[in-house]
Amino acid sequence: MDPFSIMTNSILAVFIVMQLGLIPIMAEGETTVFGAVGEQVILPCTDKSPSDKVTWKYNDRVVIQYLDRLLRGLNFKDRYELNTQGNFSLKLSQLEHSDAGKYVCEVGSRIFKVELQVFEVTGSPSGYLLQDKNLMLSIQGSSSASVTWSNNRKDKVTATQSTELKNGGRTLQIHNLQVEDSGTWTCHITSLPAKLDIPYKVLVIGFHNLKRETLYEAVNSTVSISYSLSTHLLQIRELEYVRVAWEWKSKTDSKYQEKFNFSVTSKELLLPNQMANMQVTWKPSHTLEVKLSKVQVKDAGWYKCQLTVSRGHVEKAIHLVVMTVSADPVGPLSKWANVTLLCKLSAPIPPNAQLFWEHVNGTEKKLNMSGHNEVMVKTKTVGLWRCSLKVENNTITRIDYTVVKAAEWNVLIVVVVGLGASIVLLLLASLFIFIFTARQRRRRRAEKMAQARQDLIERRICQCQRQLKNDYSDA
Ligand SMILES: *[C@@H]1O[C@H](CO)[C@@H](O)[C@H](O)[C@H]1NC(C)=O
Ligand SMILES: *[C@@H]1O[C@H](CO)[C@@H](O)[C@H](O)[C@H]1NC(C)=O
Numbered sequence: 001m002d003p004f005s006i007m008t009n010s011i012l013a014v015f016i017v018m019q020l021g022l023i024p025i026m027a028e029g030e031t032t033v034f035g036a037v038g039e040q041v042i043l044p045c046t047d048k049s050p051s052d053k054v055t056w057k058y059n060d061r062v063v064i065q066y067l068d069r070l071l072r073g074l075n076f077k078d079r080y081e082l083n084t085q086g087n088f089s090l091k092l093s094q095l096e097h098s099d100a101g102k103y104v105c106e107v108g109s110r111i112f113k114v115e116l117q118v119f120e121v122t123g124s125p126s127g128y129l130l131q132d133k134n135l136m137l138s139i140q141g142s143s144s145a146s147v148t149w150s151n152n153r154k155d156k157v158t159a160t161q162s163t164e165l166k167n168g169g170r171t172l173q174i175h176n177l178q179v180e181d182s183g184t185w186t187c188h189i190t191s192l193p194a195k196l197d198i199p200y201k202v203l204v205i206g207f208h209n210l211k212r213e214t215l216y217e218a219v220n221s222t223v224s225i226s227y228s229l230s231t232h233l234l235q236i237r238e239l240e241y242v243r244v245a246w247e248w249k250s251k252t253d254s255k256y257q258e259k260f261n262f263s264v265t266s267k268e269l270l271l272p273n274q275m276a277n278m279q280v281t282w283k284p285s286h287t288l289e290v291k292l293s294k295v296q297v298k299d300a301g302w303y304k305c306q307l308t309v310s311r312g313h314v315e316k317a318i319h320l321v322v323m324t325v326s327a328d329p330v331g332p333l334s335k336w337a338n339v340t341l342l343c344k345l346s347a348p349i350p351p352n353a354q355l356f357w358e359h360v361n362g363t364e365k366k367l368n369m370s371g372h373n374e375v376m377v378k379t380k381t382v383g384l385w386r387c388s389l390k391v392e393n394n395t396i397t398r399i400d401y402t403v404v405k406a407a408e409w410n411v412l413i414v415v416v417v418g419l420g421a422s423i424v425l426l427l428l429a430s431l432f433i434f435i436f437t438a439r440q441r442r443r444r445r446a447e448k449m450a451q452a453r454q455d456l457i458e459r460r461i462c463q464c465q466r467q468l469k470n471d472y473s474d475a
């Protein structure tokens, strides 16, 4: 329109108004108001001069009127509320996209124009989200306003590996969601006349510390393997069905075998039957803990907890590495022998770690580094030996082994006892020989005496006979 026709129109308008007997209405400029779906806004209508008449129109139709009392127009909605204290602002609650448009407030002779723009942030998928999945946030509402986003830590979102901005910033794509992404993200809408921040709650179901987690444990110890969920499942109303399964595999390339499973509902929880060396607890709907007692090398491997809900599943695996020690030969070490101490891990030594044997309070030490899985020491040194796994100066686990010296006095006793025994034997033998010879001698003497006596008797008989013979011959 050229200036001339504008002037003509204005004059015409004033003329028509005067003809109708109305007071000419003066526009007080236009205000822009931004509102978010579901929220409320106040459409301002300030007038310093007191007035007892106000009319609010939406798209040229009367919505609400105040003339001593409230009068509702055809377009009136229950969500409208007119303020009559001090000003005539119109409050709109539970905003909908269809509320957007041009509003006019007429107070006395003045009119206040308000343009309402309604925005909404929508997420796809909506509702709860699963770890490792993607989320797309977009802003709806027609506007040339500029859009920026900030994350749950209130940092401005820029295009990174995990976040992508599209559509001139009106769409934000978050890749590979982690539990740490849970929280309130914000969409900032700004234009010259107005601005608005719309929060969006992101809720990611998943496990804390998803990054590879390894437990290094000494043989025979009790190990607690626990998986902590980011959220209390029972607080998510949309979750009707949750199944928890626990699986194990011994090697990287083998298949997982299920050890147990159970389902969680708001009504009941059926934990699996407790197994001999295993104790299972499910802490109020967010932590699964499995305690293995007296772990052995055969228990080493990967333990995975898998949580299945109707929308998919999330999982976390924990690697259990078992440390063992052995000695060859076992038992006390004699003076000139060596002992070989072997300390083994069920998986290679991690990077920046050392596996070593050391003589406690001594100087002997032997270590092995990343990539290997054992350390061996050959020693004569008795006393307390310790095998430790250290990662960046922190002892992760250790096992003590005491090398005992074979008692040397035992040898001495053997010698002394042996010597004593031989002496006693010798003495006994001499005694026996002595007794034997003595008896022999006595017997011989007795025999001799008996012989002598015999001889004497014989001789005496002989003499008698001779005497008799002589007597007879004398006679
Ligand atoms: C109008 O009054 C209400 C309450 O009396 C107040 O909250 C609001 O800020 C006022 N609006 C303006 C534009 O002054
Ligand atoms: C583990 O326990 C077994 C049997 O209870 C025992 O023979 C072995 O010495 C223990 N190992 C260690 C390193 O304590």
Ligand SMILES: *[C@@H]1O[C@H](CO)[C@@H](O)[C@H](O)[C@H]1NC(C)=O
Binding pocket: 258, 260, 261, 262, 272
């Ligand atoms: C869950 O465990 C039960 C035994 O408690 C077993 O019969 C069933 O096959 C398991 N379910 C799955 C899907 O592995």
Ligand SMILES: *[C@@H]1O[C@H](CO)[C@@H](O)[C@H](O)[C@H]1NC(C)=O
Binding pocket: 336, 337, 338, 378
């Ligand atoms: C003990 O070890 C040393 C050095 O390794 C070796 O020279 C020696 O022969 C070993 N002794 C025995 C009895 O094995």
Ligand SMILES: *[C@@H]1O[C@H](CO)[C@@H](O)[C@H](O)[C@H]1NC(C)=O
Binding pocket: 360, 361, 384
């Ligand atoms: C090592 O030394 C410390 C302090 O010097 C002492 O308390 C400890 O008993 C010693 N250990 C052995 C096995 O000798």
Ligand SMILES: *[C@@H]1O[C@H](CO)[C@@H](O)[C@H](O)[C@H]1NC(C)=O
Binding pocket: 366, 367, 368, 369, 371, 372, 373, 374, 375, 376, 377
């Ligand atoms: C280090 O480990 C390798 C194999 O894992 C083994 O052959 C080597 O003897 C170990 N070194 C020591 C010092 O024990």
Ligand SMILES: *[C@@H]1O[C@H](CO)[C@@H](O)[C@H](O)[C@H]1NC(C)=O
Binding pocket: 392, 393
């Ligand atoms: C480990 O400890 C030693 C001395 O105890 C120190 O010199 C070294 O800097 C430490 N290393 C790290 C990675 O902390």
